[in-house]
Amino acid sequence: MKVAPIYRELKNNDGVFAPVLVHTGQHYDLNMSDAFFSDLELPPPDIHLGTGSGTHAEQTAKVMVEMEKVCVNERPDWVLVVGDVNSTMASAITAAKLSIPVAHVEAGLRSRDKTMPEEINRLVTDSIADLLLTPSRDASENLLKEGHDGDKISLVGNVMIDSLEFVRPKVRTNGRSEQLGLKPHEYALLTLHRPSNVDDPVSLKNILDKIVTSSGDMDIVFPVHPRTEVTLRKSGALDGKRYGTLKFVEPLGYLDFIGMQMKAKFVVTDSGGVQEETTYLGVPCLTLRTTTERPVTITEGTNELVSPGSLAESIERIRRGLWKKGRIPEFWDGKTAQRIVEAITRSSLWQAERHGA
Numbered sequence: 316m317k318v319a320p321i322y323r324e325l326k327n328n329d330g331v332f333a334p335v336l337v338h339t340g341q342h343y344d345l346n347m348s349d350a351f352f353s354d355l356e357l358p359p360p361d362i363h364l365g366t367g368s369g370t371h372a373e374q375t376a377k378v379m380v381e382m383e384k385v386c387v388n389e390r391p392d393w394v395l396v397v398g399d400v401n402s403t404m405a406s407a408i409t410a411a412k413l414s415i416p417v418a419h420v421e422a423g424l425r426s427r428d429k430t431m432p433e434e435i436n437r438l439v440t441d442s443i444a445d446l447l448l449t450p451s452r453d454a455s456e457n458l459l460k461e462g463h464d465g466d467k468i469s470l471v472g473n474v475m476i477d478s479l480e481f482v483r484p485k486v487r488t489n490g491r492s493e494q495l496g497l498k499p500h501e502y503a504l505l506t507l508h509r510p511s512n513v514d515d516p517v518s519l520k521n522i523l524d525k526i527v528t529s530s531g532d533m534d535i536v537f538p539v540h541p542r543t544e545v546t547l548r549k550s551g552a553l554d555g556k557r558y559g560t561l562k563f564v565e566p567l568g569y570l571d572f573i574g575m576q577m578k579a580k581f582v583v584t585d586s587g588g589v590q591e592e593t594t595y596l597g598v599p600c601l602t603l604r605t606t607t608e609r610p611v612t613i614t615e616g617t618n619e620l621v622s623p624g625s626l627a628e629s630i631e632r633i634r635r636g637l638w639k640k641g642r643i644p645e646f647w648d649g650k651t652a653q654r655i656v657e658a659i660t661r662s663s664l665w666q667a668e669r670h671g672a
Contacts, residue, residue, distance in 0.1 A: 316569060316588065317397035317420060319355035320477035320652035328656060335389055339378050339402040340366040350568035354485075355478060371401055371432055378405035386413050392668055393418055393659065396440065397474070399587075399608075404436040411443040416664045420474060420655060422447035423454030424587075424608040433587075437608070446662050448655055450474070450591075451611045451644055466663065471654040472646025475591050480649035482570055491571040492578050495536065495562065499578040503533055503630075505561070508540035509585040512603055516550040519543070522603065522623050523552070526583060527559035529627040531634075535560050535583075536575060538567045581633045583626070590618045595647055599638040601629050617641035 318336070325334040338360035352359070364381040366374055378401065386394065386409060394410035396403045397420040407417045419440050426434050441447060447463060449455045450473040458468050492499065505526060513519050526535060539547065547553045553563060567575065576582060576592055581599040584590065590609050593600035594616025601621045612618035617639060621629050632638055646654070659665055 316351065316355065316478040317474050319357050320474055320481065321395065321397075321420065321655055322357060324652040324656045331660070332656075335361045335385075335391065337362045337364065337382070337385060337406075339364045339382070339406070341374055341378070341400055341402045354482060354569040356481075366402070374401040375405045378402050379409050382406050382409040383413070386410060386415060391415060393665075395420065395659075396444075397421060399424065399433040399437045399440070401432070401436060404439050407440045407443055416445040417443060418446040418448060418655075418659060419444040420448045420471075421450055421454075423449040423456075423458040423468070425454075425457045426606040426608040428606040431606075434608070445664055446658065448658060450651075451609075451646075453611055469654070469658040469661075470646065471658055472648065472651035473591055473595075473644070474651040474655065475588055476595055476647045477649050477652050478569070479573060479592060479595060482573060485570055486574045486577060491567070491574050492536075495564070497534055497536065497578075500580050501533065502579060503530055503535045504575050504579040504582045504584075505535050505537045506540070506582075506584045506586050506589060507537075507603070508542050509604070510542075512585050513540070513543040513546050516546050519546050520550060520552070522626075523558060523561060525623045525626045526630075527561060529630040530560060533560060533580065534562055536564060536579075537561050538564050538572070538575075540566065581630070581638075583621075590616070591647075593617055594641055595643055597641060599633045601626065611644050615642055615644050 322334055322336060325332040340363060362385055364378060366377045382405060393416050394406060395418045396406050407419065410417050422441050422444060424437055428434055441458065445467060447458055447468045448471045449468060452470060455468050455470050459465060507513050512522060552558050576598055577596055579598055581601065582589060582593050583601045583603060585603045587609055590600055590602055590607060590612040594612045597617060600618040602618055604620055607613065607620060619629065
């Protein structure tokens with residue numbers, strides 16, 4: 316979702332850029348990877364590293380080994396990485412060690428929680444990146460407070476919104492919620508995948524029980540992440556197609572998922588991107604975490620952090636129409652990819668390369 320708009324904008328500047336699209340293979344489930352290429356009209360990757368699953372160390376090591384081969388063979392002028400997954404950090408380290416400039420999209424996001432692997436990835440990537448492309452002012456401020464050179468920081472906005480706007484016309488004709496027998500704004504959407512929420516069967520059951528009890532007779536659509544599915548199968552919860560008012564479904568493609576969010580009464584999640592999408596769409600969002608690296612979704616948007624114990628009260632406020640309305644943050648306007656490309660071409664390193672310095 317983050318790469319697609321940038322890739323299109325680079326291709327629009329043909330003659331200036333010759334982008335090579337590298338798929339690390341970290342997200343290997345068909346519905347969570349290949350379908351996104353189709354929905355976002357991305358061409359097949361130029362290079363597929365085939366990393367697959369594994370521990371954090373295994374994934375990072377595999378990406379570094381394979382990415383080094385790509386960098387040596389392709390000799391890129393820049394390596395652009397997005398987000399905060401293991402592939403982000405691994406690719407950035409590999410490029411930096413080969414003295415290839417690194418641009419980081421979504422730089423500066425901080426949860427201040429180093430128990431989250433993504434926070435480590437963010438800190439490491441930002442520490443070695445040559446161009447820090449931030450989605451919001453608080454992210455830029457985080458980088459300045461950490462001592463990063465202000466000349467390397469560029470506030471560009473949220474590239475996820477570019478993708479959302481790109482698919483919006485298709486979403487309007489997409490009827491996934493209707494296929495599931497759901498009425499607009501009369502169902503909730505649930506996504507869970509973080510280890511703290513899904514790895515322990517007792518904790519996961521407690522969360523599901525709280526959501527089901529608090530939502531009354533409202534349907535709750537639950538696209539099951541592969542990691543969550545493992546725990547659900549162990550507990551026997553997936554023996555049927557429903558768990559109370561929970562409706563289990565396979566992981567959704569991007570079009571289907573955006574469509575489900577747009578028509579949901581509210582969303583319960585532990586995902587970072589969903590916090591942003593719901594803020595942009597004006598849909599109430601309950602994030603089952605103690606911290607967020609996207610505080611702008613709380614201070615300006617429709618998001619709030621909740622615990623299993625506070626779910627009932629939060630859901631009750633939503634059902635009574637007492638939830639905050641929120642507003643769209645600055646530069647979340649569908650034009651972030653343009654600003655990213657402009658920031659690259661303005662950078663001192665790019666200018667030096669063009670003039671043979």
